[in-house]
Amino acid sequence: MEPFFRRVFSVAKRVLRQLQHDKRFIGLSLMVPVAIIYVLYVFFDSLNNPLLNANAYVFPFGAYIVHFLTFVLTAIVLVRERVTETLTRMMVNGYQQLEIILGYLIAYSTLATGQSLLVLVEITWLFKLDYSFATLASIYLVMWLLAVISMALAIFVSNFANNEGQVFPFIPLVTLPGMFLSGMVISIEVLPEWAQVLSRFTPVYYATEVLHALTSGGNLWDESAALLSLPAYGFVVLVLASFTLRDND
Amino acid sequence: MTKDLAILAQGIDKRYGHIQALKAVNISVEEGQIFGLIGANGAGKSTFIKLLVGAARANGGSLRVLGLQPRKDRRALREQIGYMPQSPALYEDLTAAENLRFFGQGHRLDRLNEKVKHTLDFVQLSMRADDPVSTLSGGMKQRVSLACALVHQPRLLLLDEPTAGVDLKLRSTFWAHFKDLAAGGTTILVSTHQMDEAIHCHRLAIISEGSILTTDTPQRLLQRGRATLHVWRGEQQEKHAMQDYPIDLPKTLRKYGLEAQVTRLELVTNSLEAIVLDLMGSSPTDLGGNT
Numbered sequence: 108m109e110p111f112f113r114r115v116f117s118v119a120k121r122v123l124r125q126l127q128h129d130k131r132f133i134g135l136s137l138m139v140p141v142a143i144i145y146v147l148y149v150f151f152d153s154l155n156n157p158l159l160n161a162n163a164y165v166f167p168f169g170a171y172i173v174h175f176l177t178f179v180l181t182a183i184v185l186v187r188e189r190v191t192e193t194l195t196r197m198m199v200n201g202y203q204q205l206e207i208i209l210g211y212l213i214a215y216s217t218l219a220t221g222q223s224l225l226v227l228v229e230i231t232w233l234f235k236l237d238y239s240f241a242t243l244a245s246i247y248l249v250m251w252l253l254a255v256i257s258m259a260l261a262i263f264v265s266n267f268a269n270n271e272g273q274v275f276p277f278i279p280l281v282t283l284p285g286m287f288l289s290g291m292v293i294s295i296e297v298l299p300e301w302a303q304v305l306s307r308f309t310p311v312y313y314a315t316e317v318l319h320a321l322t323s324g325g326n327l328w329d330e331s332a333a334l335l336s337l338p339a340y341g342f343v344v345l346v347l348a349s350f351t352l353r354d355n356d
Numbered sequence: 357m358t359k360d361l362a363i364l365a366q367g368i369d370k371r372y373g374h375i376q377a378l379k380a381v382n383i384s385v386e387e388g389q390i391f392g393l394i395g396a397n398g399a400g401k402s403t404f405i406k407l408l409v410g411a412a413r414a415n416g417g418s419l420r421v422l423g424l425q426p427r428k429d430r431r432a433l434r435e436q437i438g439y440m441p442q443s444p445a446l447y448e449d450l451t452a453a454e455n456l457r458f459f460g461q462g463h464r465l466d467r468l469n470e471k472v473k474h475t476l477d478f479v480q481l482s483m484r485a486d487d488p489v490s491t492l493s494g495g496m497k498q499r500v501s502l503a504c505a506l507v508h509q510p511r512l513l514l515l516d517e518p519t520a521g522v523d524l525k526l527r528s529t530f531w532a533h534f535k536d537l538a539a540g541g542t543t544i545l546v547s548t549h550q551m552d553e554a555i556h557c558h559r560l561a562i563i564s565e566g567s568i569l570t571t572d573t574p575q576r577l578l579q580r581g582r583a584t585l586h587v588w589r590g591e592q593q594e595k596h597a598m599q600d601y602p603i604d605l606p607k608t609l610r611k612y613g614l615e616a617q618v619t620r621l622e623l624v625t626n627s628l629e630a631i632v633l634d635l636m637g638s639s640p641t642d643l644g645g646n647t
Contacts, residue, residue, distance in 0.1 A: 110464050117461040121447065121454075128449035128488070192445040195411050196504070199439045201431075201462030354411055 114202055118210020126218065136180060136218055140172050140226050148233040162322050165234055167291040167315045169226040170250045174257045174311055175282050177219055181211070181261035182274050189353075190270050198354035205349040208262055212255060212345075219254035223247060238322075245327040246318060249337070253314040256341040260310070263348035285311030290319070313337050362387045362422055362512050362543040363408065369416035370403055370566075377403040379566045380417070385545055385559070387511075390538045392557030392574075393547040394632060400566040401547035402442055405516045408545070409439045422512055435463060438510035442517045444497040445504075448490040452481055452500045455489060456507050463508040475503045479533065495526045502533070513537065515546040519553060531556045551629035564636045574628065581626030581634075587612065588620040601625065 126133055147168055151161040188194040197207060227247050230236065238246070264281060268274045285291075288298065288306035295306050306312045316333035320326075327334060363385040370378040378400045385391040393401050406412035407419060410426035410433065419426060424433040446455050456472040465471055476482045479499040484492060489500060502518060515534075519527045531553065534544055538558075546557070554560050555574045562569040562577075570577070583601035585608055587594045598604035605623070612618055626634070 113464070114462060117458060121450070121458045124454065125447060125449045192441040192443050193447065195406075195409075196439065196441060196445045196459065197462065199409050199411065199434050199437070200459040200504075200508075201434055201464070203431075 111203075111206060114206040115209045115213070118197075118202065118207055119213035122211060122214035123217065126214065132180075133218070136176065137221055137225055140169075140176055140222055141229055143172050144169060144226055144229045144233070151234075161234060162236060163319065164291070165230050165236075166246055166250075166318045166322055167289070167311075169230050170253050170314050170318060171285060171289075171291060171311055173219065173222050173226055173250055173254045174285060174314075176222065177215070177254045177257040178261045178264075178282060179278055181215060181258045182265045182268070182277065183271055185211070185262055185265035186268050186271055186274050189265070189268075195354055204352040204354075208259070208345065208349050208352060211262060212258055215258050216251075216255055219251060219258070223250040223254055226250065241326075242321055245321050248327070249314050249317050249321070249334075252337045252341070253310055256310045256337060256344065259341055259344040259348055263344050263351060266348070266351045266353055285309040288312065289315045291315045310337065310340050313340065360387045361385065361420070362389075363391075363545065364420045365404075365407075365417065366419075367417035368404070368407065368414050368419060370400075370407060370412065371415050377566050378407075378414075381563075381566070381568050383561050383568065383571065385543060387543050388538060388541055389558040390534055390544045390546065390556065392554050392560040393545060393563055394549065394551070394554050394560055395547075395563035396549055396636075399549075399563045401549075401563060402516050403566075404563070405439075405514050405545070405547060408514055409437060410434070435508075436511045438505035438508065438513045440501050440505040440513075440515045440518050442520065444489075444501045446489045446497060446500055449488060451486050451488055452476065452492065452496075452503070453485040455500060456503055459504045460507040465508055471507055471509075475507045478506065479503045480529070495522050498522055498526075498530075502530070506537075511542065513542055513544045515544065517547055517549070519548065519550060527553070551627070551632060554628055554632075562632055562635055569635045577631055578625070578628055581628075581631040583623055583625040585609075586620075586622040586624065587618060589615075589617045590619060 147165065151159070151165070224247065227243065227250065231238070231243065260281065264277045265274065268277065284305065288295065288302055289309055289311040290306070291311065295303050295312070298306070313333040313336040317327070317330045317337075320329040361384050363383060365381055365383040368378050368381040369376070381400075381404060393404065395401050403412060407414050408421050408426055410430035413427055421433055422436055426433055447458070450458070453472055453476065456475060457468060460468050460472060473482070476485050479502055481496060481499050481503065484496060489497060492500065498518065502515070505513060505515070519530055522530065534546065535556070538544055548554065557574060559571065559573055560577060561571040579600065579602065583598045583605070585596040585598065585605065587596070596608045598608065601623070
């Protein structure tokens, strides 16, 4: 195997081994979105508004929760690597920026796969949604892509923090615009023009566009521009992250 | 004949914002030497080591490590150096062997498992190879950390306070390891603030507030200290202060011709710690002396 791939898989294997040992982390990562989705269900159920179509909201909310949690967990883990100097040690021992980032993405994708699946199953079951398998698979793909992008975004943002405390201001800065400007809560057409421009910088916007098309009876390619923007967004963030992952101060 | 230089630092400056961490630092380390960087906490030792591994960028001066520039040639350089940071920098959830294997894999090593085993034998941790690092004592973690820096058999070993928080017995084991490695041709730069360790080094640089105060062998540094000869004639005591005691002592003793009344002689020299503190301009309150 090429040394590049060998080192990528070495990082992925190491992160997976750590996850395997940290059962509490895995438990929390999987159970927290499940609990929040249940609270979301109670919220919509209590509204009991026949004019409100909950179906239009729940999947974007579910995707947003996965985005939020994946972003926070990945950013903190990366900053912890910097604080404990294991990141410097990795790089001094020959690992390159891209190898580390890809290794992390591969390892944490397994967690994102589980998280997205649990959220999808729970939403479908609690809200008694009756979508075709193809639609559910498409929704799952969008949620999963958003989770992977959130990891890349977290790795990029972690470069601007030297300790866990410095990560916290980035959490609302990166995640809250996704809540208010993505079209998840209100249509972006009613927002001022500058806010509409800003919405394009959050990956939740593209995910919400595709999810809205899917939950209103369309297919994956009805919003092809938004769909293709997701991997493109991920690629750009990945490139930025690999150029900026610091081994020096 | 001059040996090749493993490290050549000329006029190195490093600033963090308005803080000047290193000021015009000049250091040269010959291959195969154990070179000690001695200084108090915050003197600039870790900053200098980070510059050597390319984990920090100098603001001025010229730096060559094994003939390479640490930032520009970092890929080539990092294949030849081993770095032990001040903190253990290990994955606590993984076993000692898994940590070594992971860091070793970064170097594309052949027969990695064999090298991991050999390195764990060297630091006498084979018995705990499969235990998670979180279950090891502080001293054992330091040994795993050292092993991670050694697993690829580097030409140059950069150790940032490797014996901080380590008990006396383990410290002596560490120094035995360093001497074995140096005997095998490895160059070692080790930072410490423990003066009793400095004596093990071939050469020392004393660093204070980012500046190198002096560079010398420990023996020559010791000679810089003042020595006082105490001579007793019965109950009467005389003291003779000497600046250069290996030369001044015979002269002073000659004066006495070792008279029958001389009942006791005592030579009190400054400790290395006292000499270093003197160089730093500190006023030690409890220096003690070596008799």
